[in-house]
Amino acid sequence: MKRGILEVLLVHAQGITRTNLVGTPAYYVITQCGNKVHKSKVSSGIDEATRWNEKFRFEFPLLDWKHLTHLKLRIMDKEFFADGGFVGETIIYLGGIIAEGIDKGHLEVEPAPYNVVLEDDSYRGEIKIGLKFITNKEADTETRACVRPVDVPKKSFFKSIINLFKSSWLRLCRGS
Numbered sequence: 001m002k003r004g005i006l007e008v009l010l011v012h013a014q015g016i017t018r019t020n021l022v023g024t025p026a027y028y029v030i031t032q033c034g035n036k037v038h039k040s041k042v043s044s045g046i047d048e049a050t051r052w053n054e055k056f057r058f059e060f061p062l063l064d065w066k067h068l069t070h071l072k073l074r075i076m077d078k079e080f081f082a083d084g085g086f087v088g089e090t091i092i093y094l095g096g097i098i099a100e101g102i103d104k105g106h107l108e109v110e111p112a113p114y115n116v117v118l119e120d121d122s123y124r125g126e127i128k129i130g131l132k133f134i135t136n137k138e139a140d141t142e143t144r145a146c147v148r149p150v151d152v153p154k155k156s157f158f159k160s161i162i163n164l165f166k167s168s169w170l171r172l173c174r175g176s
Helices: 095-104 157-175
Strands: 002-015 026-033 036-037 049-062 071-078 086-093 107-118 123-136
Touching: 002 026, 002 071, 002 095, 002 107, 036 049, 036 095, 071 123, 086 123, 095 107, 095 123
Parallel strands: none
Antiparallel strands: 002 049, 002 123, 026 036, 026 071, 071 086, 086 107, 107 123
């Protein structure tokens, strides 16, 4: 059964809203596609641009990809004693990417900025994401036989052993 793989490159975010009043913000992203979820590493937002440079893979059978509609990225701010300050989210609709990726076998979208939507449905900041969709053909049951060329004569196993001993004997004799 063929499978599809969506690779998500989480590059950086800039201009996002700070949720903590004291200290340096520490952001992470929860990436969800269908029922699979990935959590990024924590990155500081010292210079107004939070960097992750992290890649995630979502793999499903091709039949499942036809029912998956979007990729959801939730930016969170790690507080001192708990996870949890919601910063904003981005939803990327995958319909065209999946359809074209299935047709061509491979589709790559260079990293591009997407708006970050806040809880009040306003926009603040951007998150830069790259996408790659690949249909995995390794699951096919095609077998390949290893065939030697017709015009090459088959070497005898014993002749190979004799040649090995002969070359070792010659090296030993030259060394003395």
